[in-house]
Each structure stands twice: as structure tokens, then as C-alpha cells.
Amino acid sequence: EIVMTQSPATLSVSPGERATLSCRASQSVSSNLAWYQQKPGQAPRLLIYGASTRATGIPARFSGSGSGTEFTLTISSLQSEDFAVYYCQQYNNWPALTFGGGTKVEIK
Amino acid sequence: EVQLVESGGGLVQPGRSLRLSCAASGFTFDDYAMHWVRQAPGKGLEWVSGISWNSGSIGYADSVKGRFTISRDNAKNSLYLQMNSLRAEDTALYYCAKDIAKGTKFYYFDYWGQGTLVTVSS
Numbered sequence: 001e002i003v004m005t006q007s008p009a010t011l012s013v014s015p016g017e018r019a020t021l022s023c024r025a026s027q028s029v030s031s032n033l034a035w036y037q038q039k040p041g042q043a044p045r046l047l048i049y050g051a052s053t054r055a056t057g058i059p060a061r062f063s064g065s066g067s068g069t070e071f072t073l074t075i076s077s078l079q080s081e082d083f084a085v086y087y088c089q090q091y092n093n094w095p096a097l098t099f100g101g102g103t104k105v106e107i108k
Numbered sequence: 109e110v111q112l113v114e115s116g117g118g119l120v121q122p123g124r125s126l127r128l129s130c131a132a133s134g135f136t137f138d139d140y141a142m143h144w145v146r147q148a149p150g151k152g153l154e155w156v157s158g159i160s161w162n163s164g165s166i167g168y169a170d171s172v173k174g175r176f177t178i179s180r181d182n183a184k185n186s187l188y189l190q191m192n193s194l195r196a197e198d199t200a201l202y203y204c205a206k207d208i209a210k211g212t213k214f215y216y217f218d219y220w221g222q223g224t225l226v227t228v229s230s
Contacts, residue, residue, distance in 0.1 A: 001170065034216035036153075043203060043220035044153065055218065087153055094213045095167025097143075097155040 160211025
């Protein structure tokens with residue numbers, strides 16, 4: 001099983017600032033990585049797939065990068081609606097799909 | 109509009125069984141693989157199981173293998189999860205999620221339901 005490790009566990013950021021979230025895979029997943037956003041009481045929402053492609057309707061302030069074992073989700077200028085928990089998920093190792101433990105982005 | 113509506117959750121004693129259902133609408137159900145993903149209270153996401161469009165490819169997380177069975181009925185646009193020998197650690201909100209592809213290989217999830225809560229306790 002591929003283990004996905006996200007850091008930091010919690011990120012405190014002021015509105016308008018940049019947020020950088022990391023996701024590391026225990027072995028290469030190529031570019032087969034997705035990012036999700038989850039707000040309290042809601043289901044997750046797909047943000048990024050293929051490590052860097054934004055899903056339909058996702059604002060341009062969200063960007064993904066990386067390949068192999070190191071990945072980054074960047075939110076260029078945090079809006080109030082962006083404070084949430086973010087998860088990465090690898091889909092390289094079929095059928096054992098795995099998620100990272102999540103990064104909570106909170107208001108500083 | 110894509111809709112996924114889970115049902116069947118509830119309080120169940122350890123060792124007992126429960127069957128979850130997911131009713132899908134707003135898309136051609138038999139064109140896509142489907143999955144169950146769970147989230148224990150206050151915890152992260154865990155993929156549980158996935159099934160290809162024609163039930164030809166099925167996968168399970170190690171934590172549920174041998175106890176849970178995923179199935180689908182394309183005529184009824186429905187996905188199921190039969191959960192046997194339930195344990196306290198199976199307590200979670202269970203989400204039904206749509207894959208982006210048919211399922212020769214599993215990918216990622218573009219639509220999710222709101223979940224059904226399963227509580228395993230005596």
C-alpha cells in the first residue's frame with residue numbers, strides 16, 4: 001500500500017496570503033494524484049487531478065504541482081471560503097487507492 | 109445534476125451486519141465505476157471499496173477485505189455495500205463516490221454523496 005503523508009497537519013494563514021500544502025508518497029505515483037477540499041459538514045470536493053489540472057469550476061488561485069513522490073497544492077491568495085481541510089489521494093496503485101491524512105487550513 | 113444519495117446506516121452491534129445503498133441519478137450510471145469512501149468521526153478519508161461499470165473489477169481496502177462486499181445494479185442505478193462482522197473501528201460516515209472513468213482502473217472521484225452514518229457499538 002502506498003502511504004500518503006501530508007504536511008503540515010494545520011496551517012494558519014491570514015486572508016489574502018499564500019498557502020502551500022505538501023503531500024508525499026511512500027513510492028512514486030507518477031502524476032496520478034488528486035486534491036480535495038472538505039468543509040465542515042460537507043462532502044469532499046475535487047479540486048485538482050493529474051497533479052496539476054484544475055477540476056471544472058475551480059478558481060485559478062488553486063494550483064497543483066509535482067510528480068513522483070512530492071506534490072504541492074498552492075492557494076495563491078486565501079479567501080474566506082478556502083478555510084477547510086485539504087486531502088491528497090493517489091490513484092497510481094490500483095486498486096488500493098489511498099488518501100493523505102489531511103491539512104487543515106485555518107484563519108490566523 | 110448528478111445526485112448520489114446514501115441510505116442504510118444506523119446503530120449496529122459488533123459482529124452484526126448492515127447493508128448500505130446509494131441511489132444515483134443525473135448521469136449514465138453504467139458508464140462509470142463507483143466507490144465507497146468512509147470517514148471516522150473527526151478523522152480523515154479512507155477508501156473502502158470500488159467496482160467497475162460492469163462489476164468485472166472490484167477492489168477492497170485491506171481493513172475490510174473478507175468482511176465487506178460491494179455490488180451494483182445498473183438497472184436500478186444503485187450501488188451497495190454489504191458489511192458483515194462489523195467492528196467498532198468501522199464506525200464512520202460512509203460516502204458513495206463516482207469515479208471519472210468506467211473502471212478498467214480506478215481513478216479519483218468527481219461527485220460525492222452526503223454520506224450515511226454507521227455506528228458500531230454495543
